[in-house]
Amino acid sequence: MQHSEQGRARRQRFQERLHVQHDSALHQRLRQHLPAAFNQRWTRRHWIHATLFTTIGALLATIVPGFSNAIDAPLVTHSTLALPLPPLRAGNPQAIPGSNWELMRIKPGQTLSGVFGDLGIPSTTLARVLDHPGTREALTRLRPGAELAFDMAQPGELRALRFDRDGSHRVELLLDGDTVREKVTERATTVRTVVTSGEITSSLYAAARKAGLPASAVATMTDDIFKYDIDFDKDLQPGDRFSVVMDETWREGERVDTSKILAATFTTGGKTYTGFRFERGGKPAEYFDITGRPLKKSFIRMPVTYTRISSTYGMRKHPILGTIRGHKGIDYAAPTGTPIMAAGDAQVKFMGTQRGYGNVIILDHGKGYSTLYGHMSRFGKVRAGQRISQGTVIGYVGMTGLATGPHLHYEFRVNGQQRNPASVTMPPPTPLGGAELVAFRAQTAPAMARIEGMEKLIYADADTKPAQAKGKGKG
Numbered sequence: 001m002q003h004s005e006q007g008r009a010r011r012q013r014f015q016e017r018l019h020v021q022h023d024s025a026l027h028q029r030l031r032q033h034l035p036a037a038f039n040q041r042w043t044r045r046h047w048i049h050a051t052l053f054t055t056i057g058a059l060l061a062t063i064v065p066g067f068s069n070a071i072d073a074p075l076v077t078h079s080t081l082a083l084p085l086p087p088l089r090a091g092n093p094q095a096i097p098g099s100n101w102e103l104m105r106i107k108p109g110q111t112l113s114g115v116f117g118d119l120g121i122p123s124t125t126l127a128r129v130l131d132h133p134g135t136r137e138a139l140t141r142l143r144p145g146a147e148l149a150f151d152m153a154q155p156g157e158l159r160a161l162r163f164d165r166d167g168s169h170r171v172e173l174l175l176d177g178d179t180v181r182e183k184v185t186e187r188a189t190t191v192r193t194v195v196t197s198g199e200i201t202s203s204l205y206a207a208a209r210k211a212g213l214p215a216s217a218v219a220t221m222t223d224d225i226f227k228y229d230i231d232f233d234k235d236l237q238p239g240d241r242f243s244v245v246m247d248e249t250w251r252e253g254e255r256v257d258t259s260k261i262l263a264a265t266f267t268t269g270g271k272t273y274t275g276f277r278f279e280r281g282g283k284p285a286e287y288f289d290i291t292g293r294p295l296k297k298s299f300i301r302m303p304v305t306y307t308r309i310s311s312t313y314g315m316r317k318h319p320i321l322g323t324i325r326g327h328k329g330i331d332y333a334a335p336t337g338t339p340i341m342a343a344g345d346a347q348v349k350f351m352g353t354q355r356g357y358g359n360v361i362i363l364d365h366g367k368g369y370s371t372l373y374g375h376m377s378r379f380g381k382v383r384a385g386q387r388i389s390q391g392t393v394i395g396y397v398g399m400t401g402l403a404t405g406p407h408l409h410y411e412f413r414v415n416g417q418q419r420n421p422a423s424v425t426m427p428p429p430t431p432l433g434g435a436e437l438v439a440f441r442a443q444t445a446p447a448m449a450r451i452e453g454m455e456k457l458i459y460a461d462a463d464t465k466p467a468q469a470k471g472k473g474k475g
């Protein structure tokens with residue numbers, strides 16, 4: 001039991017650390033569906049910071065009303081669909097006379113057939129519903145708390161079923177004999193751009209809460225935007241402050257998505273860090289500093305989390321061969337099965353078995369850089385030749401080949417020569433240039449102006465040009 005709990009905690013920490021860009025949308029969605037898990041995380045992080053600082057003072061925060069109207073056009077895309085719809089529970093006033101809607105809310109652990117069973121609807125009817133195109137996917141995805149509305153002709157006889165296919169589409173299935181007809185209504189969504197700012201007195205999370213910044217947005221800031229430059233568990237001090245420009249999605253009076261941070265600044269230790277969301281070349285959005293340099297580093301420091309270095313780079317007596325020779329890599333001891341991540345964006349150059357290395361993967365990062373990962377127990381879901389992004393799980397720790405215990409043998413190579421990954425100068429990521437930089441500047445200038453304007457408004461000592469005080473990352 002203890003063991004599986006540890007495993008779960010480790011997996012959770014790993015998930016939090018991993019946080020690859022393409023995963024974050026999914027995470028945000030999961031967070032919305034898992035409020036309990038979310039609060040747990042909030043509380044834990046909150047306490048870490050709360051114990052660091054004891055001063056509790058007034059917080060300066062504001063949401064500038066009407067910002068969305070004031071901001072320059074390139075920054076925001078407003079999408080407003082004009083068809084407001086009553087909540088699922090309210091029923092439809094234009095419904096067939098004599099309709100008898102019953103609302104069911106999915107309880108944790110409850111299955112779809114369980115819900116149908118509770119209403120006495122035969123499983124043949126459920127099968128007919130699920131056979132309707134597009135229905136099975138939507139209904140089997142439903143999370144606890146989701147609502148289904150049933151129109152019952154009489155006990156056990158389903159006349160119509162209403163559910164939300166996704167965030168913006170509501171479906172009504174009308175059952176008539178053997179035929180199933182579908183009616184789809186669009187749900188109105190509004191995107192509103194807001195600016196908010198907070199100053200840390202007790203903890204980041206307390207400050208964020210007072211600034212109206214939801215936990216999902218705080219997570220984007222700490223785990224996506226500034227994680228390479230700021231250690232949020234150690235660096236924060238009372239007086240540090242942040243400002244955020246973000247898109248909020250509203251539906252039927254409810255704020256449903258706040259994960260899209262367009263711009264953020266974070267001032268800590270006298271330095272102001274900046275992060276701007278920008279999409280290029282059809283890739284997922286990335287964050288850049290105000291000069292157009294990616295915030296993401298080319299290589300992550302360690303390709304495995306929660307480990308210890310069992311053998312450093314340099315001369316040593318080989319534990320199996322007994323000979324003195326150079327150890328051209330770093331060994332990270334970790335339990336068998338610990339996920340191994342790609343240190344940087346790469347192409348899988350080799351994947352297979354080599355004498356000594358056992359199951360091994362070599363990644364080509366371009367510009368003469370490559371990395372090698374040995375002794376894997378098994379490979380991840382990658383194949384030779386595939387392009388993968390930083391943080392992709394390429395395999396799992398093991399002890400195949402010449403190894404006395406489970407560990408990852410990691411090599412960092414420059415032009416084919418092994419280098420010590422702990423001391424080699426990592427190549428800086430390529431900054432934006434040309435037309436991309438022009439587009440980036442046009443997009444970021446208004447957001448930065450908003451942040452500067454607001455900081456001047458609420459902080460007496462606000463630097464008039466936070467952008468110029470921008471600090472370099474710690475590397």
Ligand SMILES: [Zn+2]
Nearest residue numbers: 329330331409
């Ligand atoms: Zn080794």
